[in-house]
Amino acid sequence: MSEVIIKTEKLSKSFSVGGKQQHVIKNLDLEIYKGDFTVIMGSSGAGKSTLLYALSGMDKPTLGKITYAGEEITGLNDDRLAIFRRKHCGFVFQQIHLVDSMSIMDNAISAGMLTGQKQKDLKKKALGLFERVGISEDMTRKFPAQLSGGEAQRGAMVRALINDPDVVFADEPTGALNSAGVKAVLDVLTDINNSGQTVLMVTHDVKSARRADRIIYLKDGGVTGELRLGKYVSEDKERHEKIRKFLEEMGW
Amino acid sequence: MIKLIKSNIHKDRSVLIAFMLIMIISSAILEISLFLGVYDKRYDRITEEMNTGDGVSFFYGDSDTVRGIMEDMSEVESFNIIDIILPADMTFTLNGSDKEKKFSDVMYFDVERYASFEDFFFVEKDDSISSDFIYLNVYTAYYNGIGIGDVMHLHSVNFGEYDLTVAGIYEDFMAGNPYSYLSAIVDDDTYGMIKNRSDELEASGTEFANRRFMNYTFADGVSLDDGVMKINDTVNAAGIPIDGYAASLAKAGYVSALHIISAFMTSLAVIIMVICLIMMVFTVNNNIDRDIRNIGALRAVGYTVSNIRAALCLEFMGLGVIGTVMGIGLSYALFPVLEKSLIRQISGMIWEKRFHPELTFSLVAAYIMIVPAVVFLATARIKKLHPATALRFGLASNSFRIRCALLQHQDRHDQFSDHAPGRFSGCVYLYHLQG
Numbered sequence A: 001m002s003e004v005i006i007k008t009e010k011l012s013k014s015f016s017v018g019g020k021q022q023h024v025i026k027n028l029d030l031e032i033y034k035g036d037f038t039v040i041m042g043s044s045g046a047g048k049s050t051l052l053y054a055l056s057g058m059d060k061p062t063l064g065k066i067t068y069a070g071e072e073i074t075g076l077n078d079d080r081l082a083i084f085r086r087k088h089c090g091f092v093f094q095q096i097h098l099v100d101s102m103s104i105m106d107n108a109i110s111a112g113m114l115t116g117q118k119q120k121d122l123k124k125k126a127l128g129l130f131e132r133v134g135i136s137e138d139m140t141r142k143f144p145a146q147l148s149g150g151e152a153q154r155g156a157m158v159r160a161l162i163n164d165p166d167v168v169f170a171d172e173p174t175g176a177l178n179s180a181g182v183k184a185v186l187d188v189l190t191d192i193n194n195s196g197q198t199v200l201m202v203t204h205d206v207k208s209a210r211r212a213d214r215i216i217y218l219k220d221g222g223v224t225g226e227l228r229l230g231k232y233v234s235e236d237k238e239r240h241e242k243i244r245k246f247l248e249e250m251g252w
Numbered sequence B: 001m002i003k004l005i006k007s008n009i010h011k012d013r014s015v016l017i018a019f020m021l022i023m024i025i026s027s028a029i030l031e032i033s034l035f036l037g038v039y040d041k042r043y044d045r046i047t048e049e050m051n052t053g054d055g056v057s058f059f060y061g062d063s064d065t066v067r068g069i070m071e072d073m074s075e076v077e078s079f080n081i082i083d084i085i086l087p088a089d090m091t092f093t094l095n096g097s098d099k100e101k102k103f104s105d106v107m108y109f110d111v112e113r114y115a116s117f118e119d120f121f122f123v124e125k126d127d128s129i130s131s132d133f134i135y136l137n138v139y140t141a142y143y144n145g146i147g148i149g150d151v152m153h154l155h156s157v158n159f160g161e162y163d164l165t166v167a168g169i170y171e172d173f174m175a176g177n178p179y180s181y182l183s184a185i186v187d188d189d190t191y192g193m194i195k196n197r198s199d200e201l202e203a204s205g206t207e208f209a210n211r212r213f214m215n216y217t218f219a220d221g222v223s224l225d226d227g228v229m230k231i232n233d234t235v236n237a238a239g240i241p242i243d244g245y246a247a248s249l250a251k252a253g254y255v256s257a258l259h260i261i262s263a264f265m266t267s268l269a270v271i272i273m274v275i276c277l278i279m280m281v282f283t284v285n286n287n288i289d290r291d292i293r294n295i296g297a298l299r300a301v302g303y304t305v306s307n308i309r310a311a312l313c314l315e316f317m318g319l320g321v322i323g324t325v326m327g328i329g330l331s332y333a334l335f336p337v338l339e340k341s342l343i344r345q346i347s348g349m350i351w352e353k354r355f356h357p358e359l360t361f362s363l364v365a366a367y368i369m370i371v372p373a374v375v376f377l378a379t380a381r382i383k384k385l386h387p388a389t390a391l392r393f394g395l396a397s398n399s400f401r402i403r404c405a406l407l408q409h410q411d412r413h414d415q416f417s418d419h420a421p422g423r424f425s426g427c428v429y430l431y432h433l434q435g
């Protein structure tokens, strides 16, 4: 078995709304392995996004412990978590969440500058990454609103990758895209995973789930099942069938 | 960070321009009000240098008697008496125009003698005019719009007519403000003619215009008002009519109006600035609401709360610096115009055209500190905003509480089991908003 990169112990997250407690994640023990393409699935409201945010240090758990490469991040304060994120994590969101007042190039550069890289070097690096996700140099000067959803999402992926994160967190990255966009984004994720970066993706989409090494099913704040698939090479029926059966068992 | 500041400025530019205009106006007004404060110090400095004394008196009668009284008074350290003429009524017309203006309460000094005890601060002077000339104090000249080379035709029922060319404008720090007698200095010959006429008038009992002008310095520890009162009382008691005032009262005649204007302008500038700062707080807060998703995204990629707040503070600090510097520049451009057209006539003093680094830099420093401090406080909310929450805000509505309350009161599973898988979760929120 490969190396554990993120580990949770008795992780709980609850929100209080109107004085009532809502327990979203309950006593969760989970391990995410380095170099894996892990997909989290589950019904709407199961707590997938909440879990992803907690694992990536964007949100603090109510109880329990999260360790990242053996180091506990649960006790870190906001600033330390921010520094942790800029060093180790990349983010891709369904709603893309690029800063709308900056060109996509500046979005990428401004994230990169946080880790002390020089603007000139960053620009070169960003151009390389833009090429990798299929965005031309001209297009990098555009603002998020001037791009199609798919283009913007690929732009956002450059921002996610600019600091060479160990883990890329993706919360339904294909949720708002058409099928061509979906494929492009998944190809990039698969590609970066193949070059060694860990990917943790939440999705509702069975097609997207096919890219996974491992699928975790989340229900009512706990893991109810998991499926190991092995590295994705190409679309094959057998893989699809396995996933379908797994999801059926899980009550999808 | 620079990229972030730039993009913020780009996005907020219309509001920022409005703020900048307000800052320009406010700092210009404030700087001008500070300039007005400079007059007070300048008055003190120059009267000290010129040694204008602690008070002045005018009397009608024998100099020797007064001299004796003054010498006997322990309070008086030194004094000086010269002749002046104070005609009861006088008018003038300028350069042959027929518009007649009053020229009363003006004391005529002889140039030789006045110069012997007081240095003049000439603002303008034409030495080529050597006869039939008159020097005017700043107040008289600028209030009446008289310049060097103008010919004044003086006219009085008793004293007759004189044509004099204006050859100099000087600052008179004791008899040159609108609340006191005013001074005017004429050449020797003209003074002689006026004096002869005055003596004739006095002999015939028509008008008593001969006066003596006395200024004096008190010994240490004597209060100016008490000293002046004592001189006036003692001289009066000797049967010589006398009137006079202390240097502090003279000063008030020059600077008190400026103090009032300055106080008014300072409060105006402060009120404008406070309103501007309040508006800034609202704007910053609005921008945080507007940019909540951006803030969430920035926090997610690793910006700390301080990074984001610093960017906002720097944005407004830049605005503050530019606005203040431009406002101060404006005040330097505007003040000389204002000074020539208005302030000289109010104060009887002129503005030494020079840069005032202490006023300029302290004002810039004040604005540079206040603006970011206010913005920093206004951005305190960002501290409580977790990136995860900020990003969720961005989904649709801007009221998280309402959305969460809606979500809470429904059985989510039932609600969504008939949605096809693969449907994105943003729908959950949108659905509730619409429903």
Ligand SMILES: Nc1ncnc2c1ncn2[C@@H]1O[C@H](COP(=O)(O)OP(=O)(O)OP(=O)(O)O)[C@@H](O)[C@H]1O
Residues within 6 Å of the ligand: A015, A016, A017, A022, A024, A042, A043, A044, A045, A046, A047, A048, A049, A050, A051, B389, B404, B407, B408, B412, B424, B425, B426, B428
């Ligand atoms: N900040 C919050 N405050 C209160 N409740 C919250 C908060 N964030 C999430 N929740 C609640 O936690 C539950 C899980 O939300 P989460 O977004 O993790 O679901 P999800 O599995 O990602 O769903 P979807 O597939 O629809 O995105 C929901 O019921 C939601 O209302």
Ligand SMILES: [Mg+2]
Residues within 6 Å of the ligand: A048, A049, A050, A171, B425
């Ligand atoms: Mg979600």
